Amino acid sequence: MALQHLSVGEIVVILPAATAVFRRHKIDFCCKGDARLASVAEGRGLDLAAIEAELHALESPGVHAPAEVPDLIAHIIERYHKVHRREFPTVIEMARRVESVHQARAECPRGLADLLSRMFEDLEDHQHKEEAVLFPAMISGVGPVLRHPIGRMMQDHAELGELLAFMADLTDDFVPPDDACATWRALYAGCSKLDADLREHVHLENNILFRRFL
């Protein structure tokens, strides 16, 4: 199959394990899922043939997406909304510790704790709207009237995507200094996990769930 003509969002739907390949190449498959693979590669100067070869080599299933809307929504809440709520406070706490202990070092991720706090606050507000209003409406079967609220949720997702890019910059793409302490390492591993989970979460909503109502 010629993957280059498909959008990156479509590729992740048919080949869920592609999320790992796209994250490695910093290709945004969740908020900018409509872009075709060939144009993304051209715009970024990436080796299209090499990326296609990596995608064709994928076999293992990646992001799990149940077929029915109520099951998909239940999965999104259990696997992503609840997991973000559990993990963000720990990562924010570690960021505060690292920033205060290592403030004199050039590699110190200054502003990371505040950035994570803002992300978590925005996300809580966003997830609450999905859980209280949008998802129940989807389950009850109202269709076209959801275009506007879905558009607002997708706008939130795009803003989250910008904050994720900022987090990757602050943490040097989640690579701690060679001599970093255990907390610093755990912090960057936690940030990388948040990044992966948030991108999968947004992908399931933008490219699979929301499309059924647009």
Ligand SMILES: [Fe+2]
């Ligand atoms: Fe969500």
Ligand SMILES: [Fe+2]
């Ligand atoms: Fe969302």
